[in-house]
Amino acid sequence: MHDRGHKPSDNVDNALIITTRIDGDAVLVGVLGEIGPIGARHLLVALGAALKHAPVQQSALQQSAECPVVIDLTEVTVSDAEGLLSALVGAVNEAQDRRTSLRLVVDEHRPVVRPIQISGLDRFIMRPARNRRGRLATRGGAGP
DSSP, X not given: OOBSXXXXXXXXXXXXXXXXXXETTEEEXXXXXXXXXXXXXXXXHXXXXXXXXXXXXXXXXXXXXXXOEEEEEEEEEESOHHHHHHHXXXXXXXXXXXXXXXXXXXXXXXXXHHHHHHHTGGGTSBOOOBOTTSOBOOTTOOOO
């Protein structure tokens, strides 16, 4: 995989690590650890910054074909579901304002999924497929 313009924004909050990098046309936001009240605020800031780096769509038709911001929550635990949802709702609203698509990757067997489903956010944030090696499949492709 080729990182073009790697932009680390590693915010550490106790047990939470947020990383941001550019992969092809996509901005990938990786989240690792527990999202508590302070971590949820850091996540909101990191998602806002990622959306600012994402390419803006020219038309609503392109939105479904692109995958500019991908949030990976596969390694997350949640102690502040309200804070997590607030950060995701803020990101969804900003993405819609910018006409940028926003995708979410979660492990469906982890507790982070339940608040997202209960809130209905899962209808607004589609999950991208993973390639054979478990890497995020983005336009421009993740390499072997």
